Amino acid sequence: MHRYLLRRLLQAVAVLGLVSGIGFAVLHLAPGGPAAIYALTPSMSAEDLARLTRELGLDRPVPEQYLKWIRGVLTGNWGRSYRDGRLVLEIIGERIPATLLLMGSAFALAVSLGLAAGIVSAVRQYSLFDHLLTFVSMVALSIPTFWLGLMAIYVFAVLLRVLPPGNMGTIGEAVATLDLLRHLVLPAATLGLVMVATWSRYTRASMLDVIREDYVRTARAKGMSGRAVVLKHALRNALIPLITLAGLQLPTMLSGALVAETVFTWPGMGRLFVDSIGYRDYPVLMGLLMLTALLVVAGNLLADLVYALVDPRVRLS
Amino acid sequence: MSEGAAAALAPATPRPEGLARLVLARFLRHRPAVGSVAVIVLLVLGAALAGDLGLPDPIRIELRHKFAPPLTAGHLLGADELGRDVLSRLLHAGRVSLTVGLAAMAVTVAFGALLGTLAGYYRGLVDTALLRLTDAMLSFPPIFLLLALAAFVRPSLWTMTLIIGVTSWMDVTRMVRGQILALREQEFVLGALGLGASGGRIMLRHLVPNTVGIVAVAATLAVARAILLESYISFLGYGIQPPLASWGNMLNNAQSYFTTAPWVAIFPGVAITLAVTSFNFLGDGLRDALGGQS
Numbered sequence: 160m161h162r163y164l165l166r167r168l169l170q171a172v173a174v175l176g177l178v179s180g181i182g183f184a185v186l187h188l189a190p191g192g193p194a195a196i197y198a199l200t201p202s203m204s205a206e207d208l209a210r211l212t213r214e215l216g217l218d219r220p221v222p223e224q225y226l227k228w229i230r231g232v233l234t235g236n237w238g239r240s241y242r243d244g245r246l247v248l249e250i251i252g253e254r255i256p257a258t259l260l261l262m263g264s265a266f267a268l269a270v271s272l273g274l275a276a277g278i279v280s281a282v283r284q285y286s287l288f289d290h291l292l293t294f295v296s297m298v299a300l301s302i303p304t305f306w307l308g309l310m311a312i313y314v315f316a317v318l319l320r321v322l323p324p325g326n327m328g329t330i331g332e333a334v335a336t337l338d339l340l341r342h343l344v345l346p347a348a349t350l351g352l353v354m355v356a357t358w359s360r361y362t363r364a365s366m367l368d369v370i371r372e373d374y375v376r377t378a379r380a381k382g383m384s385g386r387a388v389v390l391k392h393a394l395r396n397a398l399i400p401l402i403t404l405a406g407l408q409l410p411t412m413l414s415g416a417l418v419a420e421t422v423f424t425w426p427g428m429g430r431l432f433v434d435s436i437g438y439r440d441y442p443v444l445m446g447l448l449m450l451t452a453l454l455v456v457a458g459n460l461l462a463d464l465v466y467a468l469v470d471p472r473v474r475l476s
Numbered sequence: 477m478s479e480g481a482a483a484a485l486a487p488a489t490p491r492p493e494g495l496a497r498l499v500l501a502r503f504l505r506h507r508p509a510v511g512s513v514a515v516i517v518l519l520v521l522g523a524a525l526a527g528d529l530g531l532p533d534p535i536r537i538e539l540r541h542k543f544a545p546p547l548t549a550g551h552l553l554g555a556d557e558l559g560r561d562v563l564s565r566l567l568h569a570g571r572v573s574l575t576v577g578l579a580a581m582a583v584t585v586a587f588g589a590l591l592g593t594l595a596g597y598y599r600g601l602v603d604t605a606l607l608r609l610t611d612a613m614l615s616f617p618p619i620f621l622l623l624a625l626a627a628f629v630r631p632s633l634w635t636m637t638l639i640i641g642v643t644s645w646m647d648v649t650r651m652v653r654g655q656i657l658a659l660r661e662q663e664f665v666l667g668a669l670g671l672g673a674s675g676g677r678i679m680l681r682h683l684v685p686n687t688v689g690i691v692a693v694a695a696t697l698a699v700a701r702a703i704l705l706e707s708y709i710s711f712l713g714y715g716i717q718p719p720l721a722s723w724g725n726m727l728n729n730a731q732s733y734f735t736t737a738p739w740v741a742i743f744p745g746v747a748i749t750l751a752v753t754s755f756n757f758l759g760d761g762l763r764d765a766l767g768g769q770s
Contacts, residue, residue, distance in 0.1 A: 170608070177612035185621070189628030294508060297760070301700065301752035303707050306745030309730055313741065317734045413617035418708060422731075432620060433712060436627045444624060452615040 167463070171456045175449075178456075179229060182448040186441055187221045215241065232449065238442035242435075247446040251428060257327060258427035261346055262416050266405075268351035273358020280359065281366030282389055292359060299356035304415050308349040308422035315345060325424040346423040350415045354408065361404050365397040372396075399470045406462030409455045502765040509761020512754035519751055523570035531564035535719040543737040554739040557729070562739065566747055569721035573703055574751070576636050576722070580702035583641025585695045588648025589687070595649065596656025597679050603653075610646045618643060619708055626714040636715055640702050648694045655687045689766040696759035700752045707748050723748045 212218050216227065231238060237247040280289045316324035323342050328334050369375065370393055378388045417429030424430070428447055435443040467473045504510060532538070532550075538559035546554040546562075553562040595606040613621075625639040659665065660683065668678050703723075709715035710724030718725060723744045730741035 170611075173608055174611045174615060177608060178615050181612060182616070182621075182624070185624050186628070189625075297508070297756055298749065298753050301704070301756050302749045303704055303711070303724075303745065303752075305708065305711050306727060306741075306748065309727065309734075309741055310745065312731070313734050313738060410614065410617045414619035417617070417619050417623075418712075421712065432623070436623055436714070439627070448616065448620060448624065451617050451620060452612075455615045455617070 164464075167460055171460055174456055175452060178452040179232070179445075179449060180225070182445055182452075183225045183228065184221070186444060187224060228445065237446045240435075240443050241440045242438045242443075247442045250443060251431065251446050251450060254426060254428045254431045257425060258416055258420070258429065260343065261350060261419065261425060261427060262412055264343055264347035265351035265354060265415075266412070268347060269354030269358045272351075273355045274362050276355070276359040277362025278366055278389065278394065280363045281370065282385075284367065289363075292363075296356035296360050299352050302353070304349060304353060304418045305422050307352065308346070308419055311345050311349050312422070325422075327426055346419045346425050349423075350412070350419045353415060354412065357408065358401075358404070361401055362397065365400050366393060369393045369397040399466065402462050402466045402469065406459040409458045410451075413451050413454070499765045503761050506757075506761035506764055508757040509764075512757040512761070515750060515754040516758065519570055519747075519754070520574065522567045523574050526564065526567035526571060529567070531567070532561040534560060534565040534568040534721055536560060543733070543740075545737075546739050553743050554737065556726075556737070556740045557733060562743055565721045565726060566723075566743055569723050569726055569744070570747065570751075572633060572716055572720060572722040573706055573724070573748070576633060576640065576706045576716075577699045577703035577751070577755075579634075579637040580640040580644065580706070581695050581698040583637060584644045584698045584702070585648055585691060587641065587645035588694070589652050589684070589691060591645065592649040592652025593656055593679055593684060593687075596653040597660060597675065597683065599657075606649070606653075610649055613643070614646050616643075618705065622705060622709055623712065623714060626709050631715055631717050633716065633720075636706055636709065640705050644698060644701060644705070648691070648698065651690050651694055652687050655690055656683050659683050659686050693759050693763045693766065696755055696762055700755035700759065703748065703755070704752050723751075 216224055219227075228238065235248075239246055240250055276292055280292045283289055312324045315322040322345055323329070324345075325342075327342055328338050329342075370389075375388060375393055378392045379385075383391075413429070416427060417432060419425065420427045420429040421433050428451070432444065432447045435447070526534075538555070541549050541551065541555040541559035542557060544551050544555040544559070546552065549555070551561050551563070553566065556562055556565070591606050591610075595603045621643050622639060625643070626636070629635045629639065660678075665678060665682060668682050673681075706715055706722060707724030707727075710722045711727050713725075713728060716722035716725050718728075726744040727741060730744075733740050
């Protein structure tokens, strides 16, 4: 167990090292860095531009810039934003709660609805409900999140006027829980729908695997009711493989959050990323890439560990 | 995965007239997949013939027709904020979006199959290195990495294709690697080795042809994914640039026209959903027909 953990941790470190290298290379080897944006400012002279490039260290060779940056990351100095000079960690830190609230709500929605639909679908395999769910899930997986969000705004905010079209709260008012919840409904539902589809598909498949097992037949044979067999014996074991799904889904979920945050002007990390792209704000962009990758790697590691903890058949070695 | 069970339960065709026939028969039983083929054919035809249907020029501005509702002023699906015909733009955008989807799939599959084959065949250090690279690429949320790349290249059809391709190969790599790992232990590989075949020959002649099934499925799903990703990037303004229309960039300003012209926002989304759903169902049907590998 300890050796397994150590090996996985070392792997995670290697992966994060690669992630930082790839991210840095993508941003810094591309033409038109931050200087190109400043160059558009009319009041900026060629000398100013050269001085700025020098001060930001952008005239140094890329490997040297990378080493300087990675040393900073390891010592907790993630740099300052090119845009307003504030600390990167501070800027990102402010945005984390909004993204976690959005993703958490969508995740809760996905797990509860997805599990319920998946169980019913598996128990009544080949029923009308089953066929319908399979079809609807596939369509849900194919709808672009931003368009789904636009349509949600159109129907619920423009036509019916029952929910606000965006932001995290009514502008000019103090943060109130009820108001926040009203603003959360549309983005969370939009982000959650795709995930509901994934969860119902995986739950259905996992339940179908388990239902064919001998111990389920034994439970039936000894006279247990259908509901008890499904909920007590089948579901508990069907849930185990789904733990991995929670980890695997993180990258897609973060991508979906970026899109939902943009459409619903939700002040989270995703919108910060889109805004920072516009300003070529390298330090913030690198910070966000690293942080999201860290989240994904940690999430997957955690999912694997929980899996081993829950399922005694899995030996970690 | 669902209809795979259905196919397995159905009685096997008594006349073994060849694998192709069996696969086709199984595929035809997957009704959503068959319907999807029809939709894809229609979308491709629409895109191919976009210029020959007597529709208005997709970039011709006609301010008199600004926000003309569907079925008025000769606009079947209405006109947009500049009076351009929405149907014509939709079909021309289909050219761009479908081209990016198919071309990015080719890049994805070529990259994925190459790396997967190398990792599975050579194992050891090559495998470990490629696996870590795959893990690292999979740790980026896809849109974050794509946006970062898209923002720094000159946006065009081909750069879009390339950046979607180089950020999407990981699933194919993993699938092909798994298949190759299993295949290389089989007797026919040992036989080829015994006859003195080189590594390259074994990979190209004996291993790669045996991955065609899973690669076909992965390729179909990759088209769906690429169309979706292109629409995201173009919607966010870093993809295909106006006046060239793509399904994604037609939705750029859609939000501002909700109250006046909802059709401008509705139709491009329907087109994307239709195309992506169809390719996803097609992939599903292929997987069932080819025997539910993966």
